[in-house]
Every structure is written in structure tokens, then in C-alpha cells.
Amino acid sequence: MSKEMLNALDALEAEKGVSKEVVIEALEAALISAYKRHYGQAQNVEVEFDRKKGNIHVFAVKEVTEEVMDSQLEVSLKDAMLINPAYEIADKIRFEVTPKDFGRIAAQTAKQVILQRVREAERSIIYNEFSAYEKDIMQGVVERQDSRYIYVNLGKIEAVLSKQDQMANEFYQPHDRIKVYVSRVENTSKGPQVFVSRSHPDLLRRLFEQEVPEVYDGIVEIVSIAREAGDRSKIAVRSHDENIDPVGTCVGPKGQRVQALVNELKGENMDIVEWNEDPAVFIANALNPAEVSNVIFDKSNPKACTVVVPDYQLSLAIGKRGQNARLAAKLTGFKIDIKSESDMAAIYEQQNQEVQTEEFVEEELISEELAAVVEEDQVVAEDSVVEQVADEIIEE
Incomplete structure (x- = not known):
């Protein structure tokens, strides 16, 4: 390793946006693994990368003990004090063990590990960049499509547009420029995955903001x-x-x-x-362009109401395939039942008839009860007269 390595790291940072420190940390971790694998060492090893000269040094780390049980992991206090009289038990001492041919072996072994770390760092940068655009809109170019997705190029990454996120009235061709809503960004094992939408309601919100x-x-x-x-x-x-x-x-x-x-x-x-703060006014506005005569709320269900419209406005209020009423219900959060004025009048008339019938039945029941009471009183009175006559005959 030499200054050429440092120049390569600087170029990598400039071109790919990958921090040199991230690559050096990955390199040091890879070299530790390479040293243990090639030299069959199980000792504690540290690798130090000289950021000025590009040189690599390998150190075996040993602990100072009274009695040495494992020479690869421990050094006696006596030997430690020969190096520096200030050493005490449990101190850590680093011994340089850099092999002469370590640079060639380490470079071969660590190559794939470094590339992997570089890819991970690139993915992290892309994820952080595009996660900032989540819940926002971006402009992309349609690249291709398969049975599941339409792939939209957003620059550094290819986003996916699923079938449920596409608009039914649109046909997408390669090289088409479209604005998409970034619904979510996921950091998967294969790298960042950006999901975009053309059907999301918040796409409208962002377009209005623009x-x-x-x-x-x-x-x-x-x-x-x-x-x-x-x-x-x-x-x-x-x-x-x-x-x-x-x-x-x-x-x-x-x-x-x-x-x-x-x-x-x-x-x-x-x-x-x-x-509008008044739900009745808001519901009437939501049914635009239809005119609304009255809004009647259901006392048993505060989020339900009946909307009365003129007869000639009924089809307009409901809309094609019920679309106007359906969208108004989504917009206001109310369950809306639309009735024409004539239908509502018929309902009121039926309700009045039912009330009158109930009142008539109640009156009949009351009359029957009164008649029964009167008849019972008459029977009681007759029984009293018979008893009185019988008493008089007995006395005679």
C-alpha cells in the first residue's frame, strides 16, 4: 500500500460520494480477517492504516499478566517491564507483527470486502437522499415495464410504479416524463427501493403547492x-x-x-x-354542482345524514355510477343518503299516516278499556241489587 491507495480513495470519494473514512474502516476490518486467515493466527490483532503515507501496520495486542497461559494473547509482567517499567497487570501492549508480503495478500483478500462496503455506503447515501423526498413529488422518466411494475428513472435510482398506483386513463411509454408522488422509501437487502404513485390523493396536494x-x-x-x-x-x-x-x-x-x-x-x-365549520354547509358544498335543499342528520349516528335535493337535481347529486355522492362522502367523512323532495314528502306523509294510525289504535284501546270498566261496574251493580232482593225475601 502506498500513496496511490490514498489517491484512489480520494478519487472514490469525489466520484461516488463515498466517505474515505468509511472505506478505510472497512479496509482495516478486512485486513484483520485476512491476516488471521492467511497466517493462522488466533490472537487479538489490530490493523492501523497510515492516512498520510498509505502504509499498513499489523499489531498483536497482548495483556500483561503475572503468569502467561497463552503466549499469543498474554505477556508476563517481567517481560513487559523490560519494555517499559511503567506497565502493570491488565495493561494492553501492542507488538508489531506486519509480515513482509502482507500487502499483496491483504489486497487480494480484502478486495471483495471493500467493494461490498463501498456498495453499502453508496446504498446508504442513496437511501438518505431519497428518504428526504418521501411524501413529496419528483419528476422522472419512464424506463421500462413488466407485468408488475413500471420503472421510473429518478436519477440515481430506478423507482417502481405498481398497477394500483397507476392512473386508469394513462398509457406509459419509454422516455415519457411524468411527475410522481414518492409514497415510501425502503432500505432492503438489495438496496434502497423507492415506491412512487400517480393515484395517491397527496399527489394533488403537492401539485397545488407547486x-x-x-x-x-x-x-x-x-x-x-x-x-x-x-x-x-x-x-x-x-x-x-x-x-x-x-x-x-x-x-x-x-x-x-x-x-x-x-x-x-x-x-x-x-x-x-x-x-365550512357547519357540517350541513360543508356537505352541501361537497355535493357541488348539485343544489341542496336540506341536510338532515341522524340522531342515532352522528356521522350519517340525509340530503334532500330538488327532483330535477337528483341524478346530478348522485352522479354517474354514484360517483358524486361517493366522493362527497369521502371528502366530508359523513355517510350521505340522497333523497329527492318528492321522495322525502312521501316519507313524511307515510310517517304522518303511521302516527295517525298509532293514535287511532291507542284511542280504540282506550275506548275498549273504558267499555270494559263500565260493563264491569254494571255487573257489580246488578249483583248488588239481586243480593238486596234475596235478603228481603229471607227476612219476610
Whole structure:
């Protein structure tokens, strides 16, 4: 080993970003293993790498004892004091045992170990770099695809886009540039693995932060998102500044801001609604573009409600295949049952009839009970008269 080794380590650090100290530590550990393997030594060994000259020194470490039981691991106090009178029992003494041909043997043995440590260090650097992008968006290039994944090149690493994270209305071709949401980063035995998504609801959140400065600054807050990727989304927003309209801010002049997101997501429709503290108002807003006449909450279930809409608005409120109602329920967190005004009127009428029937039955029951009481009183009275007549006959 010489200064050429130091120059190689410096070049490795500059090109790969791998710390020279990490490589030297790996090298020292590998050389200890190489020495024990090639020279059949079981003693305690330390390897010291000269960071200035590039030389390597091997030291056998022995403990000072009163009586030597193992000469490879121990040295007598008498012999230790010949080296330095200050040595005491239990002190550690290093003896240099560097073989003449150790450099050649060590280089051959440690090569694979050093390469492995370098790969581990590179993986650690990549993992730390991309874990900082977790829950954020990045731009990548589609490389290839197989039956399980689409592989997206993010620069230093190839991320995977699974089928459930793809958008149904998109077809990916090699060399396509796409924005992806980094859903998670895992440090596996094969190296860092980055999972990305195009269907995650938070992809919308990050895209709005990029497109709308007020959202990025926190003036306008995205409270909740309900998304059916590639088809339609609903976004609830509110403003922390009373002078700023949250919906208008997100839509932008002539719809330019939201249109940029629609183009990025290949035509995915977006409904931006205003969040409100009043659940009834929020639910009515969430069912946009349908008009809502009334919102009735279920007393037995605080997270369920019935929404009444005009008859001609019923199909619009429910949406195609129930999509509008489904997204509104996800956005608000309420179980929503949509009824037309005529259906609700029929329900009220039926309820009134049931109440009237119950009242009529109760009145009939009361009448029957009264009649029974009267009849019983009459029987009692008649029995009293008969008894009185019988008494009079007996007296005569």
C-alpha cells in the first residue's frame, strides 16, 4: 500500500460520494480477517492504516499478566517491564507483527470486502437522499415495464410504479416524463427501493403547492381530498385570510391554475369546494354542482345524514355510477343518503299516516278499556241489587 491507495480513495470519494473514512474502516476490518486467515493466527490483532503515507501496520495486542497461559494473547509482567517499567497487570501492549508480503495478500483478500462496503455506503447515501423526498413529488422518466411494475428513472435510482398506483386513463411509454408522488422509501437487502404513485390523493396536494403560491405559503389550506384517480377529484379548501377567496385562488384567472393540474393528470376533472365549520354547509358544498335543499342528520349516528335535493337535481347529486355522492362522502367523512323532495314528502306523509294510525289504535284501546270498566261496574251493580232482593225475601 502506498500513496496511490490514498489517491484512489480520494478519487472514490469525489466520484461516488463515498466517505474515505468509511472505506478505510472497512479496509482495516478486512485486513484483520485476512491476516488471521492467511497466517493462522488466533490472537487479538489490530490493523492501523497510515492516512498520510498509505502504509499498513499489523499489531498483536497482548495483556500483561503475572503468569502467561497463552503466549499469543498474554505477556508476563517481567517481560513487559523490560519494555517499559511503567506497565502493570491488565495493561494492553501492542507488538508489531506486519509480515513482509502482507500487502499483496491483504489486497487480494480484502478486495471483495471493500467493494461490498463501498456498495453499502453508496446504498446508504442513496437511501438518505431519497428518504428526504418521501411524501413529496419528483419528476422522472419512464424506463421500462413488466407485468408488475413500471420503472421510473429518478436519477440515481430506478423507482417502481405498481398497477394500483397507476392512473386508469394513462398509457406509459419509454422516455415519457411524468411527475410522481414518492409514497415510501425502503432500505432492503438489495438496496434502497423507492415506491412512487400517480393515484395517491397527496399527489394533488403537492401539485397545488407547486401551482398555487397561497397554498404553498399556508394562506389557503387544503383540508381534505377525495380522489378517483384519472376520472374525478374533490378538494376542500379554506382560507386563513378573510380577504382571499380559497376556491377562486385555486382555480386561478380564467381557470389557468386548475387547468394546469388537469393537463398534468391527463384530463382528470376537479371540483374545488369551500370547507365550512357547519357540517350541513360543508356537505352541501361537497355535493357541488348539485343544489341542496336540506341536510338532515341522524340522531342515532352522528356521522350519517340525509340530503334532500330538488327532483330535477337528483341524478346530478348522485352522479354517474354514484360517483358524486361517493366522493362527497369521502371528502366530508359523513355517510350521505340522497333523497329527492318528492321522495322525502312521501316519507313524511307515510310517517304522518303511521302516527295517525298509532293514535287511532291507542284511542280504540282506550275506548275498549273504558267499555270494559263500565260493563264491569254494571255487573257489580246488578249483583248488588239481586243480593238486596234475596235478603228481603229471607227476612219476610
